Amino acid sequence: MNNYETRDNVAKTTAQSPYLFSRKDENHQTTIPIGNTVVGGDKVLFFAGPCSVESRQQIMDIAYELKEAGATALRGGAFKPRTSPYSFQGHEEKALEWLCEVREKTGLAIVTEIMDPQLVPVFEQYVDILQIGSRNMQNFVLLKAVGKSKLPVLLKRGMSSTIHEFLLAAEYVLSQGNPNVILCERGIRTFENATRNTFDINAIPVLREKTHLPIIADPSHGTGNAKYVLAVSRGAVAAGADGLLVEVHFSPDDALSDGDQSIQPQEFRLLVEQINSIAHAVNRTI
Amino acid sequence: MNNYETRDNVAKTTAQSPYLFSRKDENHQTTIPIGNTVVGGDKVLFFAGPCSVESRQQIMDIAYELKEAGATALRGGAFKPRTSPYSFQGHEEKALEWLCEVREKTGLAIVTEIMDPQLVPVFEQYVDILQIGSRNMQNFVLLKAVGKSKLPVLLKRGMSSTIHEFLLAAEYVLSQGNPNVILCERGIRTFENATRNTFDINAIPVLREKTHLPIIADPSHGTGNAKYVLAVSRGAVAAGADGLLVEVHFSPDDALSDGDQSIQPQEFRLLVEQINSIAHAVNRTI
């Protein structure tokens, strides 16, 4: 017995009528253009950057570092979903402008989180990839809105969403006509308290079996601790991840959010080097 | 160590600067008008109805039954958040009209779920209480939107939200100027698979200690099984709940959603009778 909401969907899972996310055969694999490369192909990509865009100077400086180290895309929060209404909520549209400037100067693709369905047209002016955060994985109004955009969507798994629910959230986007969904495993909530979340490495082969969509891993949220980011990054790519989403900050202790889990630029360079070795061991490149 | 996002909030939890949700002393208790009574006072209230508004006739018929049995408010979904995009999504605005008609004819207060922040003005024309569902407990754009409404908000706990996160979600609403938030414990996601969710009865005394807001219980989602709804309802009220949110359907096997957990009208009458006994045992009435 599966206790979660699935009864209505049974009809959809037959071979004759698969979901849009369903993998038809072993070679069925979606690739999505990011900058001058693709995610979902042979290359393992790096999406890196600070949790929040804290200032124009910060985001510009870190972008040059990350570009040089091998990143394809810059991540950075403009609108921040925070548990408390009194926590820093992001620099909002001003941060979008800075991110856009970074893109022009460095050539990095820009990925940033959208929370308000009405802001899709605004984001489309500034960024390359719309991120849906874990707290909004089942915000169906938002999923439908980004499903009508032309931009790729980076969909993060909900903190306690099953893999099946995760795929059905992707289906909401796909069903609106947007075929470009990148799935991101970022750790689930469990009883373990030595780490912020439990990175679900099983999800990588399970998703690979069930869907043709690209799969990336977020070891920063997956562990919540910079000390464990390298090991889990290696593990995720060895298990088959198409890329990594990593929080990097010049001075993690001073970060306005998520400092504990942010690595520094020199650690990011080491990570890229180690992932290069792992990628080759699984017949890929970076 | 608490692994969840709390660092920024520490300053807010001092005695000098409590949260808006914080209980100042034992007698600090918010009551919120519902129909011709209040929630949060001596009376234990019943919010009952079908998962989805399926037709004008269905909702009208069940409303009369529930009113007569002792319900104060009618619940019924007009816009339904469904895991799959291909499941029944609700009759939407037409269902709101039917609910409004029910209110006029029966005097029942109407509670229904809102998912789209832009629809607040529409809902305000038709209903009495705005429900925020579990999947949207941390949809901060939506929380801020209902925080600007004059209507009371029934906030359901997220499936894997801590009690602290639940209270901070309420704070988002309160901080926008709307003081009328009703908290609803509806079960959390655990490893147990004999029930759909695990009703967290501990949450009732924990919330009572920490907040002055009214607390109701949803034994339908809390168990996912009609057979267990009566027992858990008695338990919730004995532990201190201010009311119950119960799914009732004439013919659960034919329900368009959540049939397994819906009780029938005659079972609802038995439930009201049993809760009457429990309420008196804890010095309350129905």
Add this chain to the structure above:
Amino acid sequence: MNNYETRDNVAKTTAQSPYLFSRKDENHQTTIPIGNTVVGGDKVLFFAGPCSVESRQQIMDIAYELKEAGATALRGGAFKPRTSPYSFQGHEEKALEWLCEVREKTGLAIVTEIMDPQLVPVFEQYVDILQIGSRNMQNFVLLKAVGKSKLPVLLKRGMSSTIHEFLLAAEYVLSQGNPNVILCERGIRTFENATRNTFDINAIPVLREKTHLPIIADPSHGTGNAKYVLAVSRGAVAAGADGLLVEVHFSPDDALSDGDQSIQPQEFRLLVEQINSIAHAVNRTI
């Protein structure tokens, strides 16, 4: 799909070949003699006492208090299962002697935890009920050993055991010829960190449906916090529990173990009074 180990058992769950724990019909209910009463009948029983037997004087003094307040059985740990090998491990056989003396002087039945299968004959000399702790719920060697004893067994649910696994652990005892198993729901491990465990109130009606064995509740471990013990006790009895297992200590702050969750004797008297009201509301007595 159920991911836990159940395939081999399917044959056993048919109507023709039920488990020994299976309830045959509504009136099928086991009662087990405890002192001069029974558990599983109309009366709600109280099993109370300190986490550990700390001294002869302590256990004698608290026993008289609890007896007078209405307890039927005294609980107290002689051999303590502790997470760390360096924590207080109990006064062991000396504590068993003190417990035996308490029984003679007060008439209270004695329940205490056994961890070593070889000690069954020793425990049989001193105590009335053999407790199997949560950590040993699937210690099958121990379950088989107590299954060969004449004494009733109080079996606590494992911290992350499903209800089905809990019942199969009881089956291990029953299958050895001992029909007297008392099931104890004591909270499960979840992500919530405001309480030590999440008391699974759903388990009470689920167990009632599936088995004829008596069911008691442990609100002390179920919450881990003395402040919440009264409310959860009321909830458990309202939901149908046949008794309560409660930690009581004269001076919780000085307790050698589990002080946070121990209530004081005067609070225990208030609890008995409140449970009396709840018991009557569900057509039972204390």
Add this chain to the structure above:
Amino acid sequence: MNNYETRDNVAKTTAQSPYLFSRKDENHQTTIPIGNTVVGGDKVLFFAGPCSVESRQQIMDIAYELKEAGATALRGGAFKPRTSPYSFQGHEEKALEWLCEVREKTGLAIVTEIMDPQLVPVFEQYVDILQIGSRNMQNFVLLKAVGKSKLPVLLKRGMSSTIHEFLLAAEYVLSQGNPNVILCERGIRTFENATRNTFDINAIPVLREKTHLPIIADPSHGTGNAKYVLAVSRGAVAAGADGLLVEVHFSPDDALSDGDQSIQPQEFRLLVEQINSIAHAVNRTI
């Protein structure tokens, strides 16, 4: 706040008075002899075999296959802990004799689970490594008994044990004088139901930081599904595991236990090959 039992242990975690399991510095690493090699050194080891020893012929045949493919140790259950008392419980002492014969003929080291503390002397006659299963991780009587043995102990993490509790269980063994404990991460119980357990890859770097004991991974129980074993094996070794414990069976569909998660010998050969590449990528060998 940490809700689990840790208060008594605080004094033990200071730098002056570390636990026996505590890593003193980066180079502090225990190696334990297994066959003609060691676990915890540069080599990644393979512990492989069927869930249960089903017959003399079965275990002999598979042993030769595994030896040739690169395994160092043979795993196989003689005494099986089963959720139901009516499931196959193993061939017990007869299986120990078969395992001993396998050791003599193949040179493979033998690892098998012990459940009864009294049987330590019997196991010592036949096997090389005493396995403590997940259900007995906090069976302190058993931990103390194997702590007095001269044989290495392979300790599996409990299904819902925190990493801290896991290490304290190891401390029970170490504190009795047995320094040779191999820790085994085998997945934890979560809400996810696409896999039997959630393999906790985070545990590998967390354990590496906190302890000098060798760490191996069990991808068979960690996923519960043969299809995902290869990917998770690669991930575990990339993250730093010192070895793998893998279930292998000639005919998984006919296995008396755990068939779903058993791979076949030819898949095991492919796994060894892939792990060879990963091992080199992290500067190790097989």
